[in-house]
Amino acid sequence: MTDSIHYELQYLDLMRRIWTGGDERVDRTGVGTRSLFGETMRFSLRDDAIPLLTTKRVYWKTALRELLWFLTGDTNIRALVSQGVRIWTDWPLDRYRRETGEAISAEEFERRIIGDDAFAAAWGDLGPVYGHQWVNWPLYEAAEGGLFRRAEAGHNQIAALIASLRNNPGSRRHIFTAWNVADLNQMALPPCHMTYQFHVRSDGGLSCLLFQRSCDLGLGFAFNIFEAALLTRMIAEQCGLHAHELVWTGGDVHLYLNHGELVEEQLKRTPEGAPRLRILRRPASIFDYKFEDFAVEAYTPQAHIPAPVAV
Known part of the structure; x- marks a missing residue:
């Protein structure tokens, strides 16, 4: 998008095209969607720009906490709900209700997650989702009898990416992914924003291409695009580069049929x-950023638009 055209117009255009002409079909959740396949948007990251949606309030502080949680490699919701972040609660809550038959409220479930170590260990874990794959991708080592076993320490894709960008910026292999085929059936939700590729321009500009296999355009996208831009900014800073552009490509890009009021x-x-x-502090490592190291300025969004999450 050119500087004279607001970056969010491409998002609204895609929303309109899906809602008025998307293919309507049944989906995994049973709610139903209208979708288009294979869409791309581009967002400038120059001069501290950040692609926050302005036509509704995006709770960017919650998204920031989620991204920092990913970078820890943690997969239990306890750390999130302890900070008041509830965006991952629905999946373990749904599993708990199905497997125990207890009609527990989300508030009571989260209270038990925070207050009971054993309960959190049994019911709060999401399986090897994003953070685990990002910083602890499973590795295997030889064992007795010609067999292999999973090593205690996995491969840290984020650390390897930063080393690659620093040492070989012209490489075409600056990639990390969460799509680990061997682990998919253990995840509460297979990764939607799954593969990230980075590119360094001759002037030191860092761009990111995010491929998202599945995108809930009405709800999830706002967090996905903010976090990808934020991560690109953090990586650029750690590598002595400057952020240039975020290219987003979606596979199945959809709107849920029960999101009509939101869309309209x-x-x-x-x-x-x-x-x-603005990033207020440059720590020694990308894994050392803290919540208070970030500030969003000049963000005056219009009112929040509520909509249900399809689990």
Whole structure:
């Protein structure tokens, strides 16, 4: 998108095209969607730009906490709900209700997750989802009898990526992914934003291409695009580069049929403003950033639009 055209207009155009002309079909959740396949958007990251949606409020602080959680490699929701972040609760809660038959509320479930170590260990883990694959991709070592066993320490893709960007910026192999075929059936939800590739320009500009196999455009996208841009900014800083552009490509890009009110309301609104993200401190490692190291400025979004999450 050119600087004279607001970056969010491409998002609203895609939303409109899906809602008015998308293929309507049954999906995994049973809710039903309208979808298009193979869509791309581009967002400038120059001059501290950050692609926060302005036609509705995006709770960027929650998204920031989620990204920092990914980088720890943790896969238990306890650390998130302890910070008031509830975006992952629905999946382990649904499993608990199905397997125990107890009609527990989300609030009571989270209270037990925070207060009971054994309960959190049994019911709070999501399996080897994003963070685990990012920083602890399973490795195997030889064992007795010609067999192999999983090594205690896995491969840290993020650390390897940063080393590669620093030492060989012209490489075409600056990639990390969460799509570990061997682990998919153990995950509460297979990775949606699954593969990231980075490219270094001759002027030191760092761009990221994110491939997202499945995108809930009404709800999930706002977090996905903010976190990808934030991660690109963090990696650029750690590598002595400057952020240039984020290219987002979606496979199945969809709107849920029960999100009609959200879609109709958001399409009435006009995007405005140019929010900026500032990183206030450069720690020694990408794994040492803290919540207070980030500030979003000039973000004046329109009102939040609620919509249900399909589990």
